[in-house]
Amino acid sequence: MSRTDLRFVVARARRKGNRAGTVRGTIAILAIFAALMLFVAPVAWMFVISVRPADEMGNGLALPTEITFEAFDKVADFGFIQFFANSLIVGVISATISVLLALLAAYGFSRRRFRGRNALLFTVVLSQLFPFVMLVTPLYIIFGQLSLIDSYLGIIIAYVAITLPFSVYMLLGYIDSIPASLDEAAEIDGAGTLRLIFRIILPVAWPGLVASWIYAFTLAWEEYLLASVLLTSPDKRTLPVAMAGLFGEFTTQWDVVMAAGVVATVPTLIIFLILQRRLVGNLAGGSVK
Amino acid sequence: MTRLQSRPSGHPLQRGSRSDGLARRRPRRRRDTIWLIGPTVAIIVFFFIGPVIYNGVLALQEVTLFQAGGTGGTWVGLDNFVDLLQDQSTYAIFGNSAFWLTVVTVAARIVLGLGLALMVNAVILGSVKLRWLARSLVVVPWAVPPVVAIVLWKFLLDPRDGAINEILVGTGIVEAGIPFLQQVSTVWLGIQTIVVWRELPLVVLTILAGLQTISPEQYEAAEIDGAGWWKRLWHITLPNLRSSIAVIALLTTIWTFNNFIYVWLSTKGGPGTFTEVLGTAIYREAFVDYDVGRASALSLLATLVMAIFAVVYFVRVYQRRGEDS
Known part of the structure; x- marks a missing residue:
């Protein structure tokens, strides 16, 4: 300013x-x-x-004398267009599946009473606290036996799994706040459960769905550990893994490494800045208040 | 947890059956419950519960990463645990994780998070209509993926090209650049800076959300009574924020204690094993030394410690729901 x-x-x-x-x-x-x-x-x-041109690295904190996109060219040569696409595909698919499954489950938890409901709900909340680093060894072995290593299906299952607990929990709150009389009326009119969820619940709970989707997408976009263990061939890498690899290879070419960082940061930065107003209400308020 | 509180009666784990008048529909309902909840439960069992049990089985074996998927290892009972508990480095790893990685950064996040939240929430920003800008700026580090944040800070802390050393040398505070992440005396400070910077926005947003729930009347009343800024902070703001702070402190503790990426990508546990933490040690045992039995045993020990925090978290959450209803 x-x-x-x-x-x-x-x-x-x-x-x-x-x-x-x-x-x-x-x-x-x-x-x-x-x-x-x-x-x-x-x-x-x-x-x-x-x-900033690479040869100005010795200029310390000086601003660039000219603006160049050479570093981005090098990042593209390294295969970052592919990695960007990988991250985007994995993120979009896993976030969408996660939100749809979470919507069904949250509806079930909200509107149905069944034996073991409390225990299941408790398990869902508990798994949200589980550290991946403890799961990663057994998962690697299990995924290996099911041929899910180095496949997008494997990493998508992994990302759906790690985002489901929080999404179910968040959507449960939205659906709980919708009066049950609304869907009972629709039921009397003969609407099936699925139709009811998409016609009655979805229009009211969409801010929650958007928040869950963004949460799931961001988590997949940023995740490093599972991606580095479960995806082994170089061309299947996601951005965080590629970024770490690039850093290992071009340690002193800071302009190249920073350009890769910009590529990986811009999408989430845009999402966060657009949603900053809602973030205060949704993520923080929702999970902690 | 608002969502659970917003239920009409009590929290969901205690609520009895509803709409008894619809008892005739029970059979159909029960059937569709299975496909509503089923997929989610199946994925959670497959991804969380299965691996945890398998982890327990592996911890009782001497087995490499390659044997585990094929021929299998040899049963050794509790040997892995005995080895770990007799190994001095295990205690160093737990100490590093608990104190240097977790306690220090959680405390710093709470203090700085409170400071930033109060700044962003300042009345004066509202009166010049700039609160949106402050709120946008404060979430920026959170939009940076952790891998990028670590690499960015490795650059900033670089002894030769890093901006921080440029400033320190340029202003004459030090004569030569400090290799922050390469020497024992500064390496933890370096790692902690990265963790706190990247993870601070979540704490700020949480406290900010807590601040919105304090009614302005409380401040007006205090102002009429002549209470200054510090008095109001101490007697109104902080007591009202107590539960937000407690919950976010617990959650960040749980998430940080087993964190792998910050230490692994910034120092790989070095220099030597000086900054080895649970996350990096488990990863190293399994994927560098291929000793899956030992990795699994260490995971279980870490889970036990974590379980204590999880219990505190749940007690806290349920207590609060009790107070609210």
């Missing part, structure tokens, strides 16, 4: 007779944004380095 902008907003606040018009208020605003700028500076620097 430029200084004139700030002066303008401060003046506006002063006209309103607000505290912001005071010197102390201005200092407080500057201090807050200084702290936040420092917080995001690493990401900004990653973007800067990705477009």
Whole structure:
């Protein structure tokens, strides 16, 4: 934010007779944004380095003299278009399956009473806390016996599994808040369960579905451990695994490594910035309050 | 847990059957319950419960990664556990995971998260209509995938090209760049910085959500009574945030204690085994040394410790629901 902008907003606040018009208020605003700028500076620097010519590495903190996309070309040569597509495909498919299964399960948990329901619900919540690093050895062996190693099916099953517990839990809340009288009315009209879920529940619970989908997609997009163990051939790698590999190979070519980082960060950054308002309500408020 | 609280009566684990008038429909309902819940339960059993049980079986064997899928290993009873408990390095690994990786970073996240949340929530930002910008900036590190965050910080902390060393050398604070992640005296600080930076937004958002639930009347009343900023923070804000902070502290503790990626990609447990933690040790036993029996035994020991935190978490969650209803 430029200084004139700030002066303008401060003046506006002063006209309103607000505290912001005071010197102390201005200092407080500057201090807050200084702290936040420092917080995001690493990401900004990653973007800067990705477009700074490689031979300016010795210039330290100087801004680029010219903007170049050479580093991105090298990243593309390394196969990152393929890896980007891999991540996108795996993320979209696993998030979609996860949300659909979670919707059915959450509806079942919300509207049906059956033996073992409490125990199952408890298991779902508990599995959300389970660390993957403990599962990864037995999973590798089990997946190996089922020929699920180095297959997209295997990694998609894995991502559906690790995102299901939280999605079920989140959607359960949305469906619980929909009055049961709504679907009972539809039932009397003769609508089947599936039709009822898609006609009655889905339109009301869609913010929850979007939130679950984004959660599942982001998790798949960022996941490293399972992807590195379960996908073994180089061309099947997802972005995080490729990124770690690239870093191992081009350790000192920071412009190339940072360009790869930009490629992996931009999609999630866009999603997060669009949704920041909802994130406060959904993810944080929902899971903790 | 709002969703569970929002139920009309009590929480779902205690609620009895509903709509008794529809008893005639029971048979059809029970059948469709199976296909509603079935797929999810099957996946969870296949992916979580199966591997946990199999892990227990493997822990009782001397078996390599390749034998496990084929010929199988030899049964050795509790030998793997005995070996681990007699090995001094096991205690170092648990100590590193519990203190340097978890306690320090969770404490730092709570303190800094509270600070950032209060900044973003400041009345003054609302009055100049800039709160949206502050909120957008504060989530940025969370949008950076952990792998990218680690590589980015390895760059920033690099002794030769890193921005942090450029600043330190440029301002004359140090004479030569500090190899933060390569030397024992600074390596934990380096790892902790990465963890805290990347994982801080979740804590900020949680506390921010908690702050929205405090009624403005409480502050107005305190202001009329002449309470200053610190007094209001201490007597209104913090007591109201107690449960949000407790729950997020527990969750981040559980998630960090077994974390693999931050240490593995920043130092691989080095220098030497100085920063070895549970996550990296389990991975190393299984996928570098191929000693699956030992890896599984170590996983089980770690799970036991984790179970204690999980119990505290559940007690806490259910207590809160009790208070609310």
